[in-house]
Amino acid sequence: MVQRGHKVYEGKAKIIYTTDNPDLLIQYFKDDATAFNAAKKGTIVDKGIMNNQISSKIFEFLSAQGIPTHFERRLNDRDMLVKKVEIVPIEMVVRNKAAGSLCRLLGLKEGMALLSPVLEFCYKCDSLGDPLINEYHIRALHLATDQEIETMKGFTFKINDLLKEFFAKLKLELVDFKLEFGRYKDKIILADEISPDTCRLWEIGTGKKLDKDRFRHDLGEIEEAYREVLSRVSR
Numbered sequence: 001m002v003q004r005g006h007k008v009y010e011g012k013a014k015i016i017y018t019t020d021n022p023d024l025l026i027q028y029f030k031d032d033a034t035a036f037n038a039a040k041k042g043t044i045v046d047k048g049i050m051n052n053q054i055s056s057k058i059f060e061f062l063s064a065q066g067i068p069t070h071f072e073r074r075l076n077d078r079d080m081l082v083k084k085v086e087i088v089p090i091e092m093v094v095r096n097k098a099a100g101s102l103c104r105l106l107g108l109k110e111g112m113a114l115l116s117p118v119l120e121f122c123y124k125c126d127s128l129g130d131p132l133i134n135e136y137h138i139r140a141l142h143l144a145t146d147q148e149i150e151t152m153k154g155f156t157f158k159i160n161d162l163l164k165e166f167f168a169k170l171k172l173e174l175v176d177f178k179l180e181f182g183r184y185k186d187k188i189i190l191a192d193e194i195s196p197d198t199c200r201l202w203e204i205g206t207g208k209k210l211d212k213d214r215f216r217h218d219l220g221e222i223e224e225a226y227r228e229v230l231s232r233v234s235r
């Protein structure tokens, strides 16, 4: 039995607790949802339970494919046991089609094909709204070493290839997603979560959005969309 200790961090969608093992933490998934740098706030009923299960399935899949992750095991509905990492303060965003902030940045039509995947770096800083940065900013501010950046880029493109195929088999198109990495015993491993909060997933054939865009843009059937993704990844 893992013992829950004290709260070490509370983010917008998760709370992190210590455990009786100094190398492990509990990642607790909340139902809280935010968008546009928390300008929009709400609740998605049972989101935490669904994202814990969806993320667990995806981490299990990626681990089996040789990607090192912080995932140890799902403990219960909302708790995931994870390795204690030092989060690299860079969000790695990969885009396979134009959507969201890329459309605003470059005036593109949503759904426009991209000739090759786009990788973006965002500086993890809520007070600045997670601004877009490049590798020169990362180096100049020493947010990560050159070697860490190369490792994260390699894993990120590999994960894109793996997840595009994983979701395509479930008749879901992986439009874009965000990853976070952490340092664990001098190695870079995948951390955080992978869920409809952090991916855009469009149903192949209908184009129906099955992700947090339903909350961001008040499209309705939000819980149903998360439940649909959960049911497909549980197949």
Ligand code: TMP
Pocket (backbone or CB within 6 Å): 093, 099, 100, 101, 102, 130, 176, 177, 178, 197, 198, 199, 200
């Ligand atoms: P964006 O188009 O809003 O920049 O989002 C790109 C992808 O990254 C999308 O799949 C949602 C995900 N994302 C997060 O997981 N967290 C965030 O804070 C933001 C802004 C995006």
